[in-house]
Amino acid sequence: MKVLKTLAIVAASTMMVSCGNQKPDVKSLETEIDSASYALGMDMAIKVKANFEKADTDLFLQGYRNGMDSTNMLIAQEDLNAFLGAFFQKQQAEKMKEQQEKAAKDAEVKFGDNKKAGQDFLAENKVKENVQTTDSGLQYLVLKEGTGEKPVATSKIKIHYHGTTIKGEVFDSSVDKGTPYDASPNQFIPGFTEGLLLMNEGAKYRFFIPQELAYGAQQRGAIIQPFSTLIFEVEILDILEQ
Secondary structure, eight states: OHHHHHHHHHHHHHTTSOOOSOOOOOSSOOSHHHHHHHHHHHHHHHHHHHHOTTOOHHHHHHHHHHHHHTOSOSSOGGGHHHHHHHHHHHHHHHHHHHHHHHHHHHHHHHHHHHHHHHHHHHHHHHTSTTOEEOTTSOEEEEEEOOOSOOOOTTOEEEEEEEEEETTOOEEEEHHHHTOOEEEOGGGSOHHHHHHHHHOOTTOEEEEEEOGGGTTTTOOBTTTBOTTOOEEEEEEEEEEEEO
């Protein structure tokens, strides 16, 4: 992890610099060692600031001094790596969540019409003859019943699929490519996975997948815009491994 490497360099570099008693700021750098010492301290500070904006400078310096003289340590040395690893992992996860939430809000403003169009489509489609709806909101139509076994999430299966938007735009199709696709049900978007697990070997279904069970706020390629409801025709040709 970048932050931990930075902090490790800080720890190593402190072995080269005398802590001693606090002295007044030096106004000029007289020797090459002076310059290297100052540059190293400044470089480390910039890196820590870039990776940890909320760092408390006083506590940072207190930790530095305690590490140099090995006294009054508030965290045991053997616990440092585990603590810092967990802390920065949590910070990274929170930052990623914030970025995803911001991206979703931005996409909502720009592509909110896609969500509305999908909701309207599904509301009309739901009442059509033979269309069934699961608790999650996935809609499906049985085009052909299968007589074989049902796959489980980790089964290896051979399928044909044809994917379109609600406008009929084809974004991917093993049928058009002329080559079936081998995969496990748990490798797909949630709505596709759920649909596959409803099917028996030999069955052919049409899935109507709400955006929240597809790619949500993500753009996928040139055709699948954020909040797109997707339609797939899927046939399980063979269960290769259960």
